[in-house]
């Protein structure tokens with residue numbers, strides 16, 4: 001799957017991911033009204049609204065982008081109907097040949113991680129039959145429990161040709177409380193980065209490993225160090241747009257070959273129609289506003305990379 005991701009990034013020239021994080025407050029009223037007319041103001045109605053919203057955004061952007069990142073929390077908040085909308089979104093994006101990164105941030109003791117890995121990236125046996133439950137291409141995972149919490153994910157990735165993005169240095173303001181703590185004089189995120197590089201060595205695709213890392217766009221200096229620590233790991237970079245990251249902050253996340261990083265924007269793309277820059281589209285054309293925001297993001301990152 002890492003080979004497919006790299007190929008699609010090269011083909012589109014867009015090292016970006018559209019984050020499908022649908023809050024009801026981002027969904028234009030006409031979409032909500034239609035869903036509620038059919039299902040009432042219920043969890044099913046909310047799930048229908050987020051599914052219709054996602055579908056329009058995917059339809060308007062899929063030819064420009066290599067990948068999407070549905071954030072499972074946004075679906076879980078609507079219970080079982082929300083989870084069904086998550087699955088519908090994953091399947092639809094795959095039909096459109098997009099690489100799907102499930103932002104699920106799982107990780108537990110080995111036996112529990114094995115169940116998460118099977119559910120999201122693998123297949124599960126039921127009697128004599130086998131099912132592929134969620135079928136994302138990549139999943140985000142939390143390394144806090146150590147190798148035995150990670151290995152079941154790696155095993156499933158090996159057998160299913162899928163991939164992981166392991167949290168190394170997250171984009172949020174208080175990520176340093178634990179991640180920047182010094183251990184023998186070195187920050188924890190660097191040690192985790194080294195471990196990601198080590199796990200990744202045994203999981204190589206053609207050019208890059210399918211064991212990647214998450215490093216926030218909001219910490220460009222740390223991104224520069226981590227790029228060197230994990231030369232063969234793809235870095236998923238959240239924090240662009242709504243969290244303040246810009247193209248100029250991102251150049252050191254990329255290798256000299258212009259590859260090695262993929263930048264996520266969620267609210268900045270899916271709620272673009274609410275921003276002044278895209279207000280001319282209006283809520284009726286929210287998908288076109290998202291398309292314009294994708295084009296602007298690609299151009300911002302390309303210009304920054306060309307100028308380095």
Ligand SMILES: O=c1ccn([C@@H]2O[C@H](COP(=O)(O)O)[C@@H](O)[C@H]2O)c(=O)[nH]1
Nearest residue numbers: 071170171216238239242243265266267
């Ligand atoms: O360090 C991290 C890890 C994950 N995220 C997720 O990325 C998106 C960011 O959304 P924006 O609207 O573009 O800010 C969201 O799903 C987070 O859960 C992150 O932001 N930082």
